[in-house]
Amino acid sequence: MSLDSDPRFPDPQPGPSARRLAFRLGCTALFSALLLVQFRGLVATAIPLLWPPADPLSRWLGLVTVLVGSFFVLPGVVGSLVADFVYDRYLETDG
Numbered sequence: 001m002s003l004d005s006d007p008r009f010p011d012p013q014p015g016p017s018a019r020r021l022a023f024r025l026g027c028t029a030l031f032s033a034l035l036l037v038q039f040r041g042l043v044a045t046a047i048p049l050l051w052p053p054a055d056p057l058s059r060w061l062g063l064v065t066v067l068v069g070s071f072f073v074l075p076g077v078v079g080s081l082v083a084d085f086v087y088d089r090y091l092e093t094d095g
Contacts (some may be wrong), residue, residue, distance in 0.1 A: 028079030035071055043071075061064050 016024075036043060046067060053060045 020084070020087055023091070024080045024083040026039055027083035027086075028076045031075035031079040031082075039071075058092055 046063065049060075049063060050067075
């Protein structure tokens with residue numbers, strides 16, 4: 001029995017390719033930019049509230065959390081899903 005066929009230690013599964021990750025990042029950046037353009041009035045109103053941090057600090061952290069989540073995390077999720085769909089459907093080469 002060779003070390004390569006030991007069932008206790010399965011072969012590692014490689015992650016996504018660098019090209020797929022770059023496509024995900026591009027789609028995420030596109031969705032973030034679209035949201036920032038769509039809600040530019042809200043962003044312009046919120047930027048003066050971000051620095052310097054104001055009291056109470058919990059309210060300031062809540063605002064930062066909502067802005068980061070809505071303009072970077074959610075577009076990251078949607079951008080990754082859309083990027084994977086488009087990549088699998090149109091860009092992936094077999095072999």
